[in-house]
Amino acid sequence: NAGVTQTPKFQVLKTGQSMTLQCAQDMNHEYMSWYRQDPGMGLRLIHYSVGAGITDQGEVPNGYNVSRSTTEDFPLRLLSAAPSQTSVYFCASRKGSDREGEKLFFGSGTQLSVL
Amino acid sequence: AQSVTQLGSHVSVSEGALVLLRCNYSSSVPPYLFWYVQYPNQGLQLLLKYTSAATLVKGINGFEAEFKKSETSFHLTKPSAHMSDAAEYFCAVSNDYKLSFGAGTTVTVRA
Numbered sequence: 001n002a003g004v005t006q007t008p009k010f011q012v013l014k015t016g017q018s019m020t021l022q023c024a025q026d027m028n029h030e031y032m033s034w035y036r037q038d039p040g041m042g043l044r045l046i047h048y049s050v051g052a053g054i055t056d057q058g059e060v061p062n063g064y065n066v067s068r069s070t071t072e073d074f075p076l077r078l079l080s081a082a083p084s085q086t087s088v089y090f091c092a093s094r095k096g097s098d099r100e101g102e103k104l105f106f107g108s109g110t111q112l113s114v115l
Numbered sequence: 116a117q118s119v120t121q122l123g124s125h126v127s128v129s130e131g132a133l134v135l136l137r138c139n140y141s142s143s144v145p146p147y148l149f150w151y152v153q154y155p156n157q158g159l160q161l162l163l164k165y166t167s168a169a170t171l172v173k174g175i176n177g178f179e180a181e182f183k184k185s186e187t188s189f190h191l192t193k194p195s196a197h198m199s200d201a202a203e204y205f206c207a208v209s210n211d212y213k214l215s216f217g218a219g220t221t222v223t224v225r226a
Contacts, residue, residue, distance in 0.1 A: 004158075031212065040124065042205060042216040043159075050212055058213060090158055103149070104214060106158030 002026050006091050006107035013081040013114045021076040021110050023091030029105070031094045032074040036060065036087040037109075043090065049074055081114045088112070117142040117208040119189075121217035129225045134178075134193040136220050138206030141187065147209035148189045150180055151216075154202045162204075165189060176200070196224050 007022045025032065033048035035058075045058030049068040063085060065077040074093075078085060088111050092104040122137035140146055147166050151159040163174025170182045176199075180191045189206060201224045206217040 033214075035216075040218055042218040045213055045215075048212060056212070092158075103161040103164060104151075104159070106160070108158050109156075 004091055004093055004105050004107040006089075006110050008110060009108070011110060011112050013078075013112065015081060015083060015114060017081050018077070018079050019081065021078075021089055021091075021112075023074045023076065023107060024072050025074075025091075025093040025105070026072065027093065027095075027105065028071060029093035029095050030071070031096060031102075032068065033058070033092050033104075034064070034066065034074070034076045035090045035092065036085075037090060038087050046076065046089075078112075083114045086112060086114045116215070117144075117146055117210050118215055119148075119206045119208045119217040121206050121220050123220055124218065125221050125223070127223045127225060128196045130198060131195050134191075134196045134200060134222065136191040136204050136206075136222070138189045138191065138217060139187050140189060140206075140208050142208060148180075148182065149207040149209075149214070150174065150178070150189075150191050151205045151207060152176075152202050153205065153219075159205065162191070196222075198224050198226065200224055 004025045034046040035043040044060045047066040049055045091107040094102045094104050118141045120139050149164045150162040153159045163172045165182045173179045178193045203219045203221045205219050
């Protein structure tokens, strides 16, 4: 059981470059999300999706795009990377709404550096 | 919107001593509250969750947390720290489809 798989684990970009962080889950979870983790700030929600074809913004969406064409995949796109986007990125999924107290399953993270 | 505040960014305890991590929440409705743990170079794992069934919640690895509405608190405790408890701990509160995390508390355990 793979759970939540993120690729790549490490990435270095130059300012202005674009790239896509991949996230896939094999648990048939409806809900998927992207967080960024920065020292002293905890995890902040970038975008989330409650099902295929449905996405919405989190706390810090600027500079990022997402799409959800399948239940399994939820890629995060950086259109024009900036040094402020240097961070560790986590993808997380769960079965349904957190109003039911469902736990999030996290990937192992992508460490991104933008020079 | 609901939010959580973790008091203390770093906690250092001796092996065998009590671990106490503080979390206060702000919520206009009965909250769902969580504690997650992050070991070095890993993603977060759920330790325990409060969903109003019982005010004292037991989690994995000997951790427990008590929900106190009068104090708007959800502090995490473990009676006896082990070296393997060294990690970063996050309190979180649900916001419909969004989970809001505290800033985290790093725990170091001294031999």
